[in-house]
Amino acid sequence: MAEVNANYAKLPGSYLFSEIARRTAAFSEANPDVKLIKMGIGDVTRPLAPVVIEAMHAAVDDLARVETFAGYGPEQGYDFLRNAIAEHDFAARGADISPDEIFVSDGAKSDCGNIGDILGPNNKVAVCDPVYPVYVDTNAMAGRAGDYDEATQRWTNIHYMPTTAENGFSPAIPDETADVIYLCSPNNPTGTVLNADQLQAWVDYANAHGSIIMFDAAYERFIVEDGVPHSIFEIPGAKTCAIEFRSFSKTAGFTGARCGYTVVPRELERQDMSLNAMWNRRQTTKFNGASYVIQRGAEAVFTPEGSKQIDETIEYYRANARTIKDGLENLGLAVYGAVNSPYVWCKTPGDMGSWDFFTLLLEQAGVITTPGAGFGPSGEGYIRLTAFGDAGATREAIERIGKLSL
Numbered sequence: 001m002a003e004v005n006a007n008y009a010k011l012p013g014s015y016l017f018s019e020i021a022r023r024t025a026a027f028s029e030a031n032p033d034v035k036l037i038k039m040g041i042g043d044v045t046r047p048l049a050p051v052v053i054e055a056m057h058a059a060v061d062d063l064a065r066v067e068t069f070a071g072y073g074p075e076q077g078y079d080f081l082r083n084a085i086a087e088h089d090f091a092a093r094g095a096d097i098s099p100d101e102i103f104v105s106d107g108a109k110s111d112c113g114n115i116g117d118i119l120g121p122n123n124k125v126a127v128c129d130p131v132y133p134v135y136v137d138t139n140a141m142a143g144r145a146g147d148y149d150e151a152t153q154r155w156t157n158i159h160y161m162p163t164t165a166e167n168g169f170s171p172a173i174p175d176e177t178a179d180v181i182y183l184c185s186p187n188n189p190t191g192t193v194l195n196a197d198q199l200q201a202w203v204d205y206a207n208a209h210g211s212i213i214m215f216d217a218a219y220e221r222f223i224v225e226d227g228v229p230h231s232i233f234e235i236p237g238a239k240t241c242a243i244e245f246r247s248f249s250k251t252a253g254f255t256g257a258r259c260g261y262t263v264v265p266r267e268l269e270r271q272d273m274s275l276n277a278m279w280n281r282r283q284t285t286k287f288n289g290a291s292y293v294i295q296r297g298a299e300a301v302f303t304p305e306g307s308k309q310i311d312e313t314i315e316y317y318r319a320n321a322r323t324i325k326d327g328l329e330n331l332g333l334a335v336y337g338a339v340n341s342p343y344v345w346c347k348t349p350g351d352m353g354s355w356d357f358f359t360l361l362l363e364q365a366g367v368i369t370t371p372g373a374g375f376g377p378s379g380e381g382y383i384r385l386t387a388f389g390d391a392g393a394t395r396e397a398i399e400r401i402g403k404l405s406l
């Protein structure tokens with residue numbers, strides 16, 4: 001009989017979004033007149049920038065003519081896009097990344113998961129708690145997480161690093177050796193960032209222990225504050241210990257179009273093997289390249305006009321984030337994130353649980369949020385609100401919440 005990957009049997013159900021959907025549907029059925037406002041899901045709502053659309057249209061026309069037709073492209077991405085990324089996302093910020101260290105893909109979620117293909121089975125993995133679930137679940141699928149313990153809601157072989165208001169949302173460097181460390185800044189779900197000193201401490205730790213940092217910078221373009229690195233490669237020493245994931249999804253509205261990239265430096269070696277060469281081998285074997293049309297669209301993001309248009313959209317979301325943050329703070333709530341991020345992480349009033357506050361906002365304001373506990377035990381006592389919605393609906397949601405006595 002064929003053997004399956006038994007690790008899948010250990011995975012807990014994806015309780016969070018199905019439970020949100022269940023409670024929301026039950027409320028809607030009982031209250032069909034309430035117009036719900038969604039601030040739960042982390043998906044963008046603004047259309048692609050006009051220059052991106054133009055570039056994609058032109059690329060479709062390329063495919064329509066024999067002289068300009070493009071079939072399979074390079075698995076690593078077209079040079080036109082890798083060069084633009086190296087110049088604008090890295091050289092412009094003082095980070096020395098060459099195009100052959102950049103691997104274009106169909107998005108950061110796939111890359112965050114697929115990177116496990118080039119890691120051994122016995123690594124000790126460290127993640128923040130709360131966490132973007134993909135890091136944990138993909139390691140569990142690969143057998144690196146141990147067993148899931150329902151009581152603690154944690155995997156036995158994963159090292160969890162709580163990030164809460166008490167430690168300023170900065171994960172503590174572990175006493176034991178963590179071989180693979182996932183860091184996400186600006187963070188999903190907390191919306192908080194790690195500054196240069198905090199990242200330097202992680203880079204020093206990783207270089208001293210032979211660890212690898214998996215740095216997820218999917219929300220990099222939301223950073224406004226000085227001193228907050230946009231890339232781990234702005235930190236000295238990072239090229240010998242880090243891999244970085246980037247995405248056009250939240251920064252340029254590509255959640256539906258799909259494009260991202262991963263940076264694997266040539267200096268990154270473990271056990272005499274180059275991770276850049278290994279990732280290249282992995283991608284050329286298992287991936288046939290991101291779509292030509294989409295890569296042309298992504299290239300347009302880096303033109304002066306594209307950059308301006310993208311920033312306008314980001315500013316639209318930032319204004320929503322400010323509306324949410326100011327509104328909730330006016331109610332006396334403690335609010336985190338929101339400044340360098342589209343995510344607002346709000347402490348529940350009193351000692352209310354995440355799910356209770358979620359239910360209160362749903363039933364009394366018709367606003368759908370995400371309970372922080374769904375992202376890990378240390379998310380208990382928080383909810384996440386997203387700034388990706390319509391500006392008018394965001395203002396209305398905050399007005400509705402403002403009428404509650406919390």
Ligand code: PLP
Nearest residue numbers: 107108109132188218247249260
């Ligand atoms: N990384 C983080 C932290 C995210 O929140 C998301 C999406 O929500 C992704 C990666 C995935 O992005 P993509 O759309 O590029 O797959």
